[in-house]
Amino acid sequence: MKVSAHAVARMLGTWQEGPGPTHQRLSDRLRLLVLDGRLSLGSVLPSERDLATALSTSRTTVGAAYRTLVDQRYVATRARARATVRLPDDPSPERGRTAGSAAIDLSFAAPPAPVEILHTAFATALEQLPRHFERHGYDRYGIAELREAVADWYRRRNLPTAPDHILITNGAQHALALLARTLLSPRDRVLIDHPTYPHAISTFTEARARLLAVAVTPSGWDTAQLQEAARNAQLAYLIPDFHNPTGLCMPTSVRAGLRLACPTVIDETMTDLALDGTSPEPFALHMPTAISIGSVSKSIWGGLRIGWIRATPSLLERVQQTRHATDLGTPVVEQLATAVLLNEHQTRRPSTLRQLRSQRDVLRAALTENLPEVQAPRPPGGVTLWATFPEPISSRLAAIAPDHGVTIAAGPRFGIGGAFERNIRLPYTLPPDQLGQAIDRLARAQRALARGVTGTHTPAPVA
Numbered sequence: 361m362k363v364s365a366h367a368v369a370r371m372l373g374t375w376q377e378g379p380g381p382t383h384q385r386l387s388d389r390l391r392l393l394v395l396d397g398r399l400s401l402g403s404v405l406p407s408e409r410d411l412a413t414a415l416s417t418s419r420t421t422v423g424a425a426y427r428t429l430v431d432q433r434y435v436a437t438r439a440r441a442r443a444t445v446r447l448p449d450d451p452s453p454e455r456g457r458t459a460g461s462a463a464i465d466l467s468f469a470a471p472p473a474p475v476e477i478l479h480t481a482f483a484t485a486l487e488q489l490p491r492h493f494e495r496h497g498y499d500r501y502g503i504a505e506l507r508e509a510v511a512d513w514y515r516r517r518n519l520p521t522a523p524d525h526i527l528i529t530n531g532a533q534h535a536l537a538l539l540a541r542t543l544l545s546p547r548d549r550v551l552i553d554h555p556t557y558p559h560a561i562s563t564f565t566e567a568r569a570r571l572l573a574v575a576v577t578p579s580g581w582d583t584a585q586l587q588e589a590a591r592n593a594q595l596a597y598l599i600p601d602f603h604n605p606t607g608l609c610m611p612t613s614v615r616a617g618l619r620l621a622c623p624t625v626i627d628e629t630m631t632d633l634a635l636d637g638t639s640p641e642p643f644a645l646h647m648p649t650a651i652s653i654g655s656v657s658k659s660i661w662g663g664l665r666i667g668w669i670r671a672t673p674s675l676l677e678r679v680q681q682t683r684h685a686t687d688l689g690t691p692v693v694e695q696l697a698t699a700v701l702l703n704e705h706q707t708r709r710p711s712t713l714r715q716l717r718s719q720r721d722v723l724r725a726a727l728t729e730n731l732p733e734v735q736a737p738r739p740p741g742g743v744t745l746w747a748t749f750p751e752p753i754s755s756r757l758a759a760i761a762p763d764h765g766v767t768i769a770a771g772p773r774f775g776i777g778g779a780f781e782r783n784i785r786l787p788y789t790l791p792p793d794q795l796g797q798a799i800d801r802l803a804r805a806q807r808a809l810a811r812g813v814t815g816t817h818t819p820a821p822v823a
């Protein structure tokens with residue numbers, strides 16, 4: 361795939377700042393884009409001349425940067441062919457390890473399964489399964505039991521909902537992909553929170569949409585900016601409930617006053633993870649046209665792969681028409697088990713919320729002790745801290761951290777245009793001892809970076 365000079369310039373953001381020769385800063389930034397997955401393997405880079413024009417720099421600078429990347433084996437060139445992104449082979453055997461211990465994974469923000477509760481739900485599901493055997497098992501909208509259980513989850517939160525307003529999907533990510541395919545055309549503009557959930561960015565980019573990013577700052581959402589951006593957008597995608605990655609929750613006053621002029625998808629994946637108060641009211645109470653997506657991945661277990669869309673029956677009909685191209689339904693046993701879990705109100709378990717609260721405290725205390733210059737406000741819910749370093753080191757830290765036994769998700773993955781180089785997302789879903797060790801290792805990685813050591817690790821998958 362060819363990447364345009366303007367797209368590369370956008371991804372580079374403000375690359376000119378910093379010490380060292382210009383061509384070296386450029387090659388460093390391009391290398392980080394490769395390591396971070398924003399320039400994907402096999403991408404064809406723009407010509408030296410086009411990139412120099414887009415960056416308002418000299419062709420000599422771009423030529424020198426490209427040559428460095430060829431020498432470092434991040435770019436392949438063949439006679440008369442354009443430069444193509446690759447990765448050096450033969451990684452060092454020490455990659456991903458510190459002496460004698462396995463890497464701690466801080467790139468996934470998802471809690472482990474509640475084992476006994478899941479066992480019991482699956483045992484009940486297996487008892488109920490035979491009543492589905494007479495039918496073919498392809499339920500385009502999901503099985504009736506689960507559609508009713510999800511509708512009831514909304515009704516318990518005071519939002520009247522009938523089962524025919526629910527379509528079951530294979531997780532919230534699948535719900536978003538189906539909606540993108542149904543509602544978007546190439547070059548449509550999509551309003552997103554900035555930062556936002558990385559796979560939402562990939563979904564909209566793959567749909568060839570253009571992104572209109574509206575900042576979510578430590579003080580939250582800006583109603584005027586959202587409304588202004590929505591006037592130029594064909595779709596909005598917001599995460600108002602314990603936003604990923606910041607953990608912020610949109611206040612009722614903002615929800616109640618928000619008037620968006622385009623169809624709006626509200627991601628409620630984190631809704632049940634209120635740590636300091638009650639869960640927020642459903643967004644659709646204030647905006648009845650909102651299309652809501654949800655999931656049990658964070659409140660129960662990601663391995664269930666069950667999510668849903670709440671929308672009008674006519675929109676759901678269009679969604680299920682597009683679904684045939686990729687999948688023909690959701691496994692019945694998982695749906696039955698999730699219906700059991702929802703009917704038993706297992707998405708808000710006091711013991712799990714207590715544990716998350718305490719892990720949130722442990723993680724913040726470990727940061728204060730090991731990385732005191734890092735700011736990490738206490739989020740009211742969700743499963744992540746959004747940590748801010750004084751320096752823009754996030755991608756370089758993510759590339760070196762596995763050498764010290766920890767993997768992290770770099771800030772720029774949560775944004776566009778190279779933003780958030782000072783941020784990393786830190787989940788508090790691991791046990792306290794692992795969180796403490798992970799931050800100790802991260803501090804070591806940061807010290808190595810300060811000594812001038814560089815890492816070469818490619819980005820870890822995130823969720």
Ligand SMILES: Cc1ncc(COP(=O)(O)O)c(C=O)c1O
Nearest residue numbers: 531532533557604629655657823
């Ligand atoms: C905001 C948000 N939306 C969607 C998803 C994807 O959820 P699922 O596992 O249900 O596909 C996640 C997972 O991290 C998320 O944080």
